[in-house]
Amino acid sequence: MPFIPHTDDEVQEMLSAIGASSIDELFDEIPRDLLISNLDGVPAALSEMEISRLMHARAAEDCGVVCFIGAGAYEHHIPTAVWDIATRGEFYSAYTPYQAEASQGTLQTIYEYQTMITSLTGLDVSNASLYDGASGLAEAALMAVRANRKSKSKRVLLASGVNATYRKVAQAITASQGLTFEIMPLDAASGITDLSKMKIDGEPPVAVVIQQPSFFGTLEQVDALTDWAHEQGALLIAIVNPTSLAVLKAPGNWGAEGADIACGEGQPLGVPLSSGGPYFGIMACKEKIVRQMPGRIVGRTTDLDGKPGFTLTLQAREQHIRRSKATSNICTNQGLMVTAATIYMSLLGPRGLRRVALTSVRQTAKLAAMISAIEGIEKVFSAPHFHEVVLRLDRPVGPVLEILAANNILGGFDLTNDYPELGHALLVCATETKTDADLELYAAALEKALHDSQAKT
Amino acid sequence: MSELPGDLKYTKEHEWLRQEEDGSVTIGVTDHAQSALGDLVYVELPEVGQDVECGGDMAVVESVKAASDVYAPIGGTVIQVNEDLADDPEKINADPYGDGWIVRLQPSGDAGDAMDPDAYQAFLDELDE
Numbered sequence: 001m002p003f004i005p006h007t008d009d010e011v012q013e014m015l016s017a018i019g020a021s022s023i024d025e026l027f028d029e030i031p032r033d034l035l036i037s038n039l040d041g042v043p044a045a046l047s048e049m050e051i052s053r054l055m056h057a058r059a060a061e062d063c064g065v066v067c068f069i070g071a072g073a074y075e076h077h078i079p080t081a082v083w084d085i086a087t088r089g090e091f092y093s094a095y096t097p098y099q100a101e102a103s104q105g106t107l108q109t110i111y112e113y114q115t116m117i118t119s120l121t122g123l124d125v126s127n128a129s130l131y132d133g134a135s136g137l138a139e140a141a142l143m144a145v146r147a148n149r150k151s152k153s154k155r156v157l158l159a160s161g162v163n164a165t166y167r168k169v170a171q172a173i174t175a176s177q178g179l180t181f182e183i184m185p186l187d188a189a190s191g192i193t194d195l196s197k198m199k200i201d202g203e204p205p206v207a208v209v210i211q212q213p214s215f216f217g218t219l220e221q222v223d224a225l226t227d228w229a230h231e232q233g234a235l236l237i238a239i240v241n242p243t244s245l246a247v248l249k250a251p252g253n254w255g256a257e258g259a260d261i262a263c264g265e266g267q268p269l270g271v272p273l274s275s276g277g278p279y280f281g282i283m284a285c286k287e288k289i290v291r292q293m294p295g296r297i298v299g300r301t302t303d304l305d306g307k308p309g310f311t312l313t314l315q316a317r318e319q320h321i322r323r324s325k326a327t328s329n330i331c332t333n334q335g336l337m338v339t340a341a342t343i344y345m346s347l348l349g350p351r352g353l354r355r356v357a358l359t360s361v362r363q364t365a366k367l368a369a370m371i372s373a374i375e376g377i378e379k380v381f382s383a384p385h386f387h388e389v390v391l392r393l394d395r396p397v398g399p400v401l402e403i404l405a406a407n408n409i410l411g412g413f414d415l416t417n418d419y420p421e422l423g424h425a426l427l428v429c430a431t432e433t434k435t436d437a438d439l440e441l442y443a444a445a446l447e448k449a450l451h452d453s454q455a456k457t
Numbered sequence: 458m459s460e461l462p463g464d465l466k467y468t469k470e471h472e473w474l475r476q477e478e479d480g481s482v483t484i485g486v487t488d489h490a491q492s493a494l495g496d497l498v499y500v501e502l503p504e505v506g507q508d509v510e511c512g513g514d515m516a517v518v519e520s521v522k523a524a525s526d527v528y529a530p531i532g533g534t535v536i537q538v539n540e541d542l543a544d545d546p547e548k549i550n551a552d553p554y555g556d557g558w559i560v561r562l563q564p565s566g567d568a569g570d571a572m573d574p575d576a577y578q579a580f581l582d583e584l585d586e
Binding site for chain 2: 149150291315316317321322325
C-alpha cells in the first residue's frame with residue numbers, strides 16, 4: 001500500500017462526514033493534565049537536505065575502521081545478493097504481510113527460516129523471531145517459568161559467561177513478574193562455569209541458562225551443565241551464536257535430554273552491525289513446550305482444495321486472542337532481518353557457514369598468539385575458545401583503545417566496567433573478514449600503542 | 458441443542474459437575490460452551506495432585522480462535538485428568554458430558570452456586586434474549 005497524503009480540503013471533508021470539528025477533537029478523551037503543549041527539548045525539524053547531510057556526515061565517522069570488537073555482534077561478510085534481494089519492495093516495505101490469503105511468499109520464507117533454525121539448534125520448533133538476543137533471554141526465562149510445571153520457583157541461574165547486557169535487559173523486562181537472576185561461579189583460570197563451586201541454597205532454580213560460546217568466547221561444559229540443570233528439576237535455556245552452531249554441538253543434543261529452549265542473537269546471519277540494530281532474536285524449543293513459546297509461528301498446511309500452503313499458527317497463545325494470559329505481548333517479528341538471514345543461510349549452506357565459523361576461529365587463534373607474544377599482554381583463560389579471546393593488559397584498557405582508534409582500529413571490547421575482577425581485560429574478536437594482513441596491522445599497532453602510552457607515563 | 462443431563466449440576470461459567478459415588482466430583486464443560494468455542498485443538502490439563510481453589514484456574518481449552526480458561530467450580534485436589542484429550546481434544550465437542558470429561562477432583566468444600574438443570578436452562582434462555 002503506497003503513502004497517500006491528504007490535502008487540507010480532504011481532511012475537512014472527512015471531519016464533516018464524521019461530525020468532528022477538528023482532529024484534536026478526536027483525542028478529547030485524553031485528560032487535559034496529561035497533554036504536553038511543547039516539546040521544549042526537541043530541536044526544530046530539519047529539511048530533507050539538511051538531515052541527509054547530517055546523516056551522511058555521521059555515517060562517515062564509522063567508515064574506514066577495521067573492527068576487532070565482538071561482544072555479541074559480529075562483522076561477517078554479507079554476500080551482495082542478500083540485501084539485493086531483501087531490499088526488493090515486496091520484502092522491504094511490505095506492511096505486516098502475514099495474512100495467508102495474501103502473503104504466501106513471506107510466510108514460506110519464514111517457514112524456511114524456522115526450518116533452518118531447528119536444523120542448527122537441533123530442537124523441534126522455531127518461532128518467526130523476536131526483537132534481539134537480549135530480550136530473547138527474557139522471553140526464554142518467562143517461558144521456562146510457564147513451561148516448568150513441576151516448579152513454582154522464579155529463580156533463574158545464569159552460567160558465569162552469560163552476556164551481562166542480556167542479564168540486565170532480562171532483569172528489566174521481568175522485574176514486575178518476580179524473576180530473579182543469579183550468576184554461577186566462574187573458574188578464573190579456565191574461563192568457564194565452575195560447577196564444583198555451585199551450591200543450591202534454598203529453592204531449586206526453575207531454569208538454568210548457558211551461553212555457548214560464553215561472552216568471553218570460551219566453550220562451556222554444556223553436557224555436564226545440562227544434565228546438572230535437569231537433575232535440579234530446572235529447564236535448560238541455551239543462548240547460542242548461530243554461526244558457531246555450524247561447528248559446535250547443537251543444544252538439542254546437549255547432555256542426556258538436550259536443552260529445552262534455545263535463544264540468541266541472529267545478527268551474525270547476514271545482518272550488518274549498523275550501530276547496534278535492528279537485529280533479531282532466535283528462539284526454538286522442544287515440541288512438548290511449544291505452546292508456551294512466544295512470538296509468531298508459521299506452519300504448513302493444506303487449503304480447501306488440498307493444495308499446500310503456509311499460515312500463522314498457534315495464535316491462541318498470542319495477546320490479540322489470549323490478552324493478559326498470552327505468552328508474551330510480542331505480536332510481531334523482525335521480518336526483514338529474518339528474510340536477509342534466510343537468504344544468507346541459503347547462499348552459504350551448511351558447508352559455507354562452517355567455513356565462516358572455522359575461518360573465524362582460526363583468525364582469532366592466530367591473532368591471540370600474535371598479541372599475547374607482545375610484552376605486557378597475556379591470554380587470560382585456558383579453556384578452548386570460539387572466535388573471541390580475553391587478553392589482559394599491564395595497564396588500563398581505555399587509553400590503549402583510544403590510540404588504536406586514532407589509527408582506525410577498533411581494538412576490542414573493554415571488559416573493565418562489567419568485569420572489574422578480571423583486571424585490565426580486553427575481549428578481542430577476529431572473524432573471517434580479517435585477513436592475515438589485518439592481524440599483522442593490529443599486532444603492530446597494539447605493540448606501538450603500548451610502547452607509546454608507556455612513554456607518556 | 459442437546460438435552461441437559463439430569464444428573465449433573467451446572468455453573469454460570471458453563472461447566473458441569475457430577476457427584477461420584479466415592480465422593481469425588483467429575484467436571485467438564487457444557488454443550489453450550491463447546492459450541493461457542495468451536496473445534497477444540499488443545500486442552501491444557503492440571504497436574505494430578507494439584508490443588509485448585511473454587512473459582513480458580515483449572516484448565517485451558519483452546520480452539521483455533523480462542524483459548525478459554527476453565528475455572529474450578531469447586532475447590533479440591535485433582536485426582537484424575539482425562540489423558541485422552543491430549544490426542545483427541547475434539548471429544549469435548551463430540552461428547553461434552555461423557556467422553557469429553559476434563560478433570561476429577563476430591564472436593565475440599567462445597568460447590569458454590571452450582572445450578573440444577575432447570576436453572577441452568579433458564580440461565581441459557583436468558584442469555585439468548
